[in-house]
Amino acid sequence: KQEVTQIPAALSVPEGENLVLNCSFTDSAIYNLQWFRQDPGKGLTSLLLIQSSQREQTSGRLNASLDKSSGRSTLYIAASQPGDSATYLCAVSSWSQAGTALIFGKGTTLSVSS
């Protein structure tokens, strides 16, 4: 059964720092991997979607990479800002579950101080 882990659970950094959030998964036979942002009391906002055939995706200051062989994805945030403070979740869709639902990690809560 696919399991998704995000470490650390919480991270605090000063404004302007570049940072990396980690996501690991146990079954490398994935369909895609998606990164989300969640603000307190809100729904999830999709940040980046990486298909299994892709190695990375970029959107503005965000870059997500995917290494299926090692079961890892990273979300790189450049020049962090206080507005980046939120919980970041990754979710994996496995081939055996394609068309059903994603398996989520528990998230990393990021705090960026000014």
Next chain:
Amino acid sequence: DGGITQSPKYLFRKEGQNVTLSCEQNLNHDAMYWYRQDPGQGLRLIYYSQIVNDFQKGDIAEGYSVSREKKESFPLTVTSAQKNPTAFYLCASIDRAGELFFGEGSRLTVL
């Protein structure tokens, strides 16, 4: 604007009552999902529907029911059989590329 609308945003339930959470999407997506989010537990799948008039149980379906009579609508009923219903409920739909889109959520509190 295309998106997913959940209502109500906040809901209070007395013991023994059934309550229904609404989820409407205008993204023309076939598949829709209901997740439950609890502090420290992440998102857990309650029910999903891949097509109108069809739905499947997720990991924690006990005490919940759904219907899918229209492509745009996927309401969730929290029944009195759900022993611990206080949680944040999230509705989502998925496009053909596999990208998941969420509503703003509904927070249910049992009094």
